[in-house]
Amino acid sequence: MAYAHALDALGDPTRRAVWEILRKGPRAVGEIAASLPVSRPAVSQHLRVLRDAGLVRERREGTRHIYAVSPEGLAEVRSYLEGFWATSLDEFKAYAERGGQ
Amino acid sequence: MAYAHALDALGDPTRRAVWEILRKGPRAVGEIAASLPVSRPAVSQHLRVLRDAGLVRERREGTRHIYAVSPEGLAEVRSYLEGFWATSLDEFKAYAERGGQ
DNA sequence: CATGTGCGTAAGCCATTACTTACCGTAAGT
């Protein structure tokens, strides 16, 4: 299996922190690590997971590896959650009609 | 911390499997466990995590505990992801304008 | 060609956690 699902990748707080940094714009690995209380290799490993999940994308500028949020992986997670939305609302409606029990 | 974020709760494959079963409609604990390759106590523990994350809700019918997907937790995850959507599209646009590199 | 910079990978350690079985509590039926 190994992180097939994007939600596996987002299930770690540090990884979400990396993702939230990239949300502000593309960053090199070292820059990301400088903003976090973990080492650069740790960030590198997290980025690999995020990349395998399709959540970030990489490009190279000389020796620097620039990462950026990828829309595709985000869209995948979104559509996954959308599938729950309709049934969830139905449930909520029935729940309310029972009087909130 | 311990599963403060709903995405932490959704970061486990078995827990997502539980959630996907509940997506089809409310179920008792034993019913859920019967659909999965893990024991009933394991399901019970996963349901507790999902419940603490606000992703599922519980009601009782006699000795049966009926679980159902909760809209609130789902909405939380959705709004979290929505925050990435706009910036992600901007990034994608810039990416395309660079020629897809 | 040598040095410096920026990252990824390997190996190992430690904490987290997902799972099991055993047990206990509660509700309903006989």
Next chain:
DNA sequence: ACTTACGGTAAGTAATGGCTTACGCACATG
């Protein structure tokens, strides 16, 4: 009251995984 049904909890174990340091590779610069 006894029994059965249904689930949560406790305790212990095995595995996952997140982190570190050490190392190696690619690119740029003197």
